[in-house]
Amino acid sequence: MLKYFMRYQPGWWVLHIIIIVLTFYLGHKMTFTF
Amino acid sequence: MKKNTLLTVLFLLAVSGLLLHYRIHNFMVADKLHPGNSVFDGTKFFATLFPLIDTILVTALFMSRKTAVYGYLLNGLIVIYGTVFMAHFSLAEMAAKSIPLQAMFLKSTLPDIGIAWADFLVGKTLYDQYMNGPS
Numbered sequence: 001m002l003k004y005f006m007r008y009q010p011g012w013w014v015l016h017i018i019i020i021v022l023t024f025y026l027g028h029k030m031t032f033t034f
Numbered sequence: 035m036k037k038n039t040l041l042t043v044l045f046l047l048a049v050s051g052l053l054l055h056y057r058i059h060n061f062m063v064a065d066k067l068h069p070g071n072s073v074f075d076g077t078k079f080f081a082t083l084f085p086l087i088d089t090i091l092v093t094a095l096f097m098s099r100k101t102a103v104y105g106y107l108l109n110g111l112i113v114i115y116g117t118v119f120m121a122h123f124s125l126a127e128m129a130a131k132s133i134p135l136q137a138m139f140l141k142s143t144l145p146d147i148g149i150a151w152a153d154f155l156v157g158k159t160l161y162d163q164y165m166n167g168p169s
Binding site: 026029030032 | 076077080111115119122123126127130131
């Protein structure tokens with residue numbers, strides 16, 4: 001199991017998790033009103 | 035020398051996007067309940083914030099070979115966000131205003147998405163030049 005995580009550096013995982021959370025947050029925040 | 039030209043193009047596309055978003059979708063919108071007042075719109079603020087990051091941070095990151103990879107990454111991220119949000123905005127507008135089918139194509143944000151991808155490809159070319167030298 002660990003070898004799959006160690007395939008990429010921790011920074012890679014941190015960055016991707018931040019981006020995924022940010023994307024979900026933005027999807028939640030966006031409201032288009034006309 | 036070519037790098038300076040590409041960096042200038044990248045900056046101009048970003049700053050033009052910023053000014054257009056600021057003018058067309060300003061984040062202070064007229065309050066319908068209280069005429070004369072304006073209220074803050076978070077969604078439209080993001081439409082100004084992302085081009086602002088694109089203008090300042092991405093341009094700064096692309097200035098050096100060491101940080102160019104992060105500039106490339108951030109530029110790509112902003113372009114993908116731009117594509118998704120502009121498409122969503124356009125679809126929401128079509129649904130709200132029931133635009134006729136023939137007008138959908140030209141009234142959509144498809145041209146704007148094209149410009150955003152041009153910005154990405156200029157960044158890609160600049161990144162490739164940093165990594166491999168001019169070809």
